[in-house]
Amino acid sequence: AQSVTQLDSQVPVFEEAPVELRCNYSSSVSVYLFWYVQYPNQGLQLLLKYLSGSTLVKGINGFEAEFNKSQTSFHLRKPSVHISDTAEYFCAVTTSGSARQLTFGSGTQLTVLP
Amino acid sequence: KAGVTQTPRYLIKTRGQQVTLSCSPISGHRSVSWYQQTPGQGLQFLFEYFSETQRNKGNFPGRFSGRQFSNSRSEMNVSTLELGDSALYLCASSEPGQMNTEAFFGQGTRLTVV
Numbered sequence: 110a111q112s113v114t115q116l117d118s119q120v121p122v123f124e125e126a127p128v129e130l131r132c133n134y135s136s137s138v139s140v141y142l143f144w145y146v147q148y149p150n151q152g153l154q155l156l157l158k159y160l161s162g163s164t165l166v167k168g169i170n171g172f173e174a175e176f177n178k179s180q181t182s183f184h185l186r187k188p189s190v191h192i193s194d195t196a197e198y199f200c201a202v203t204t205s206g207s208a209r210q211l212t213f214g215s216g217t218q219l220t221v222l223p
Numbered sequence: 224k225a226g227v228t229q230t231p232r233y234l235i236k237t238r239g240q241q242v243t244l245s246c247s248p249i250s251g252h253r254s255v256s257w258y259q260q261t262p263g264q265g266l267q268f269l270f271e272y273f274s275e276t277q278r279n280k281g282n283f284p285g286r287f288s289g290r291q292f293s294n295s296r297s298e299m300n301v302s303t304l305e306l307g308d309s310a311l312y313l314c315a316s317s318e319p320g321q322m323n324t325e326a327f328f329g330q331g332t333r334l335t336v337v
Contacts (some may be wrong), residue, residue: 113224145328199266209273209326210268211258
């Protein structure tokens with residue numbers, strides 16, 4: 110079985126500052142990793158995904174993440190955040206190669222301060 | 224293309240009642256997955272349907288059930304509601320194929336049990 114740990118439940122950051130949201134996973138087999146964003150009273154939107162190949166993955170809204178197999182991490186980064194990035198971010202993993210059954214982390218609330 | 228549509232958006236039920244939630248996937252998507260989101264347990268996988276068959280099931284009691292129709296629309300049912308069933312229920316649809324790697328989420332149904 111696989112699991113995901115998001116190390117920070119809340120991350121406050123000032124507007125235009127860089128941010129990193131941390132995600133570690135545990136699995137005995139190869140994994141596929143995702144980051145989703147959830148705005149209040151909304152569903153989840155895919156930011157980016159790692160399937161294979163380049164370990165640096167670029168996503169929407171200026172976000173990127175780096176897959177590190179030796180550290181079993183998939184941290185999400187953005188060089189300069191905006192107020193509109195305030196939302197909850199979820200890291201998710203699957204081992205089946207399919208996004209039909211995802212295991213999610215507990216989420217990180219990113220709050221961008223003016 | 225229209226997105227994933229979940230109805231109703233909000234629902235209030237009394238303990239002991241049963242409830243049915245509906246999910247219409249994106250046109251052409253045949254896989255529908257359901258998740259429960261609560262502040263305490265986070266996002267948890269309930270079950271997945273493909274071509275009217277349940278393919279995977281999460282660790283939930285038998286009070287939680289679902290079905291899928293020939294047009295890929297899916298319903299989930301919760302019987303004998305408990306206070307702890309209060310949650311946001313999210314549905315996700317994806318294209319057929321083992322290596323499908325993106326799930327599209329609806330806005331969810333917020334169920335409150337009183």
